[in-house]
Amino acid sequence: MVKLSLDAAFSALADPTRRAILARLALGETSVTELAKPFAMSLPAVSKHLKVLERAGLIARSRAAQWRPCRIEPAALKDIDEWLGYYRRFFDESLGRLDDYLKKLQANERGTKDGNDDDKK
Amino acid sequence: MVKLSLDAAFSALADPTRRAILARLALGETSVTELAKPFAMSLPAVSKHLKVLERAGLIARSRAAQWRPCRIEPAALKDIDEWLGYYRRFFDESLGRLDDYLKKLQANERGTKDGNDDDKK
Numbered sequence: 001m002v003k004l005s006l007d008a009a010f011s012a013l014a015d016p017t018r019r020a021i022l023a024r025l026a027l028g029e030t031s032v033t034e035l036a037k038p039f040a041m042s043l044p045a046v047s048k049h050l051k052v053l054e055r056a057g058l059i060a061r062s063r064a065a066q067w068r069p070c071r072i073e074p075a076a077l078k079d080i081d082e083w084l085g086y087y088r089r090f091f092d093e094s095l096g097r098l099d100d101y102l103k104k105l106q107a108n109e110r111g112t113k114d115g116n117d118d119d120k121k
Numbered sequence: 122m123v124k125l126s127l128d129a130a131f132s133a134l135a136d137p138t139r140r141a142i143l144a145r146l147a148l149g150e151t152s153v154t155e156l157a158k159p160f161a162m163s164l165p166a167v168s169k170h171l172k173v174l175e176r177a178g179l180i181a182r183s184r185a186a187q188w189r190p191c192r193i194e195p196a197a198l199k200d201i202d203e204w205l206g207y208y209r210r211f212f213d214e215s216l217g218r219l220d221d222y223l224k225k226l227q228a229n230e231r232g233t234k235d236g237n238d239d240d241k242k
Binding site: 006007008010011013014015016019022023026072074075077078080081083084086087088090091092 | 127128129131132134135136137140143144147193195196198199201202204205207208209211212213
C-alpha cells in the first residue's frame with residue numbers, strides 16, 4: 001500500500017496531461033497503449049506520467065491481467081475532497097449563507113442566553 | 122483579474138506551508154507579519170509563498186488597508202471542487218450506488234424497450 005500525501009496528489013494533478021489521463025480513465029479502465037493513443041507522446045513518456053499518478057494514489061494498475069489495465073483509484077481523490085471540505089463555506093454560496101445564519105443565531109443566543117437556560121435541562 | 126488555471130492551483134497546493142497558510146486564513150483575514158509568526162521562516166520566504174497563492178487565485182490581498190491583509194479567495198477552490206465533481210462517483214459511496222442503480226435501470230430499459238413505446242407518446 002502506497003502512503004498517500006496531499007503533496008504528491010496535488011503535485012501530480014498540476015500537470016494537464018496527467019489530468020487528461022485521469023479524465024480518460026473516468027470512462028473505464030484501459031491499457032497503457034490505449035491511453036497513449038490520443039497524446040502526442042511516446043509510450044515511455046506516458047508510462048512516466050502513470051508512475052507519478054500511481055505513486056500519488058490517483059490510479060492503480062492491475063497485476064492480474066498481462067496487459068495491466070489502469071484504473072482510477074479513489075483514495076487520493078477522496079483525501080483532496082476532504083481537505084476541500086474545510087474551505088467549502090468560502091465558495092459554496094448555500095453553505096456561506098448557512099454560515100451567516102448560524103453566526104446570527106449564535107449572536108442572538110448570546111443576547112438572550114440568561115432567559116433561556118431552562119431549555120437546556 | 123488573474124487568469125486562473127488548475128495547473129497553478131494544484132501546484133500551489135502541493136506545498137504543506139502554503140496549505141498551512143490557507144488553513145490560518147480560513148480563521149479570518151490577517152497581515153503577513155501575523156501569518157509568518159507560527160512558521161520558522163523569514164518574512165520574505167512567507168511573502169514568496171503568498172505570491173504563489175495569490176497568482177493561483179487562492180488568496181487575495183487587500184489594497185485598501187496599509188497593512189494589506191490577506192484573505193482566502195474562493196474562485197480557485199471552487200474550480201478545483203468542480204473538477205473533482207467529475208470524479209465524485211469514484212469515491213462517494215452513495216453516488217457510486219446511485220451510478221450502479223442508474224446503470225441497472227438503463228439495462229432494464231433496454232431489455233423492455235419494445236413493449237414500452239406506448240408510454241412515450
